[in-house]
Amino acid sequence: MARGAVVPQPHRKAFANRRRDPASKREAVLKTAAQLFLEKSYRRTSLNDVAGRLNITKPALYHYFHNKEEILIGCYRWGTALIEKSLREIADHGGTGLEKVEAFIYSYANVMTVNFGRCVMRLDDGDLSSNALAEVRAYKRKIDRRLRSFIQEGIEDGSITPCDPKIAAFSIAGAVNWICRWYEPDGPLSAEEIASQFARTLTQGLVRPVGNKLRPAGAGKAARHASAS
Amino acid sequence: MARGAVVPQPHRKAFANRRRDPASKREAVLKTAAQLFLEKSYRRTSLNDVAGRLNITKPALYHYFHNKEEILIGCYRWGTALIEKSLREIADHGGTGLEKVEAFIYSYANVMTVNFGRCVMRLDDGDLSSNALAEVRAYKRKIDRRLRSFIQEGIEDGSITPCDPKIAAFSIAGAVNWICRWYEPDGPLSAEEIASQFARTLTQGLVRPVGNKLRPAGAGKAARHASAS
DNA sequence: CTCATATCTTACCCGCGGGTAATATATTTG
DNA sequence: CAAATATATTACCCGCGGGTAAGATATGAG
Numbered sequence: 001m002a003r004g005a006v007v008p009q010p011h012r013k014a015f016a017n018r019r020r021d022p023a024s025k026r027e028a029v030l031k032t033a034a035q036l037f038l039e040k041s042y043r044r045t046s047l048n049d050v051a052g053r054l055n056i057t058k059p060a061l062y063h064y065f066h067n068k069e070e071i072l073i074g075c076y077r078w079g080t081a082l083i084e085k086s087l088r089e090i091a092d093h094g095g096t097g098l099e100k101v102e103a104f105i106y107s108y109a110n111v112m113t114v115n116f117g118r119c120v121m122r123l124d125d126g127d128l129s130s131n132a133l134a135e136v137r138a139y140k141r142k143i144d145r146r147l148r149s150f151i152q153e154g155i156e157d158g159s160i161t162p163c164d165p166k167i168a169a170f171s172i173a174g175a176v177n178w179i180c181r182w183y184e185p186d187g188p189l190s191a192e193e194i195a196s197q198f199a200r201t202l203t204q205g206l207v208r209p210v211g212n213k214l215r216p217a218g219a220g221k222a223a224r225h226a227s228a229s
Numbered sequence: 230m231a232r233g234a235v236v237p238q239p240h241r242k243a244f245a246n247r248r249r250d251p252a253s254k255r256e257a258v259l260k261t262a263a264q265l266f267l268e269k270s271y272r273r274t275s276l277n278d279v280a281g282r283l284n285i286t287k288p289a290l291y292h293y294f295h296n297k298e299e300i301l302i303g304c305y306r307w308g309t310a311l312i313e314k315s316l317r318e319i320a321d322h323g324g325t326g327l328e329k330v331e332a333f334i335y336s337y338a339n340v341m342t343v344n345f346g347r348c349v350m351r352l353d354d355g356d357l358s359s360n361a362l363a364e365v366r367a368y369k370r371k372i373d374r375r376l377r378s379f380i381q382e383g384i385e386d387g388s389i390t391p392c393d394p395k396i397a398a399f400s401i402a403g404a405v406n407w408i409c410r411w412y413e414p415d416g417p418l419s420a421e422e423i424a425s426q427f428a429r430t431l432t433q434g435l436v437r438p439v440g441n442k443l444r445p446a447g448a449g450k451a452a453r454h455a456s457a458s
Numbered sequence: 459c460t461c462a463t464a465t466c467t468t469a470c471c472c473g474c475g476g477g478t479a480a481t482a483t484a485t486t487t488g
Numbered sequence: 489c490a491a492a493t494a495t496a497t498t499a500c501c502c503g504c505g506g507g508t509a510a511g512a513t514a515t516g517a518g
Binding site: 018020057059 | 496
């Protein structure tokens with residue numbers, strides 16, 4: 001790990017002086033914690049690491065959070081709020097089941113490229129205490145039910161080919177969730193590109209419709225080489 | 230965690246007496262370790278946990294492995310061997326690019342329902358030392374390249390609609406890799422069902438072909454309810 | 459049966475990291 | 489400016505878990 005080199009924008013400014021602004025300091029802690037949790041995992045990130053990146057010392061953190069887990073929970077809550085927001089937009093989006101699924105994928109994939117969103121699906125929820133764990137699990141189930149209902153809707157309105165909505169939902173959710181494991185903000189792939197091709201591929205499939213005379217469906221860019229995690 | 234309750238078949242038999250059979254004891258250690266790593270993560274699994282489930286004590290493990298990480302590496306190696314085996318079968322499988330991708334998904338999905346296979350994609354490879362990490366990363370890249378090449382092939386032979394093979398591969402691999410996060414051996418979904426519907430959905434898509442008069446493509450089972458991780 | 463060796467246990471070391479107590483320094487309010 | 493309070497630091501505690509040393513016990517060879 002190179003020193004301060006290209007490390008993603010530390011949020012030190014919030015702690016530059018002792019001005020009393022707990023809100024923005026809490027936020028700064030959460031943002032750098034999220035970065036570190038994604039880089040090294042929750043368990044391998046010590047509170048000294050978090051404090052260090054903010055140019056303060058460990059005990060200072062305890063002015064803003066009661067313990068380490070509360071920081072973790074903060075990341076999860078922020079992330080689920082992001083997801084919630086984007087899912088609400090789809091609800092009153094209208095259209096066929098298939099179109100809703102497509103919108104879901106697009107929107108959800110975008111969230112998976114944002115640090116707090118990534119936390120929700122990438123971090124090990126086994127590090128949560130049982131209460132918080134229950135909360136997170138319940139939320140994940142909610143997302144799953146939503147997606148399944150869109151698929152079910154599509155089967156009923158005839159836009160989606162009959163299948164087991166449960167397995168189909170796992171398949172789609174898996175593809176999208178996995179984004180948070182390989183996406184990197186400064187990588188060659190933009191969130192936009194990913195989200196749109198995911199929405200297309202996962203609904204339309206790979207197969208070329210018979211009688212389709214080479215209409216390049218996505219961006220024409222030849223695959224540049226880059227490594228996945 | 231309920232006591233010894235329904236805990237997945239411990240491999241105590243290998244350590245029932247002191248007969249000298251290091252090979253099967255190593256295997257027993259790896260199998261129970263894999264179970265625990267999947268249940269609680271590598272970090273949260275102590276060597277006492279592993280030893281306890283085998284009815285021995287921690288230092289006994291050091292007769293078969295030099296340290297904790299070597300056990301982890303053992304799990305990874307076993308898992309990659311499984312993947313390797315199933316990928317080799319596809320290579321000389323023949324057919325169009327699309328068919329190879331389909332075979333890949335089917336085969337790979339099956340591996341993701343086996344403990345050692347799950348380890349490869351579920352465990353946090355950040356727990357590996359840099360040498361082992363490099364080895365694992367290289368192997369993952371190899372799988373990725375393989376899948377991309379199948380897709381590329383399909384685009385060229387006209388069986389797959391033009392797209393960015395890199396993103397498409399991430400999408401498919403993500404869906405399949407995610408299986409290892411929710412699949413449970415005693416759950417309602419069989420590996421067979423999952424693998425076959427994944428192979429179908431990910432290649433054919435969700436969309437119902439126009440003029441398709443309700444030909445239920447998969448098993449007709451109405452989705453039973455069960456929770457995902 | 460005896461001895462050499464592989465096997466396993468009890469008892470321990472020690473470093474890391476979460477968390478706290480006591481203290482020092484900046485801010486703000488009156 | 490002074491007192492009150494929020495903010496941050498230094499120094500510390502302690503439990504957990506990986507790893508080891510030394511000794512006990514079974515196993516197999518001769």
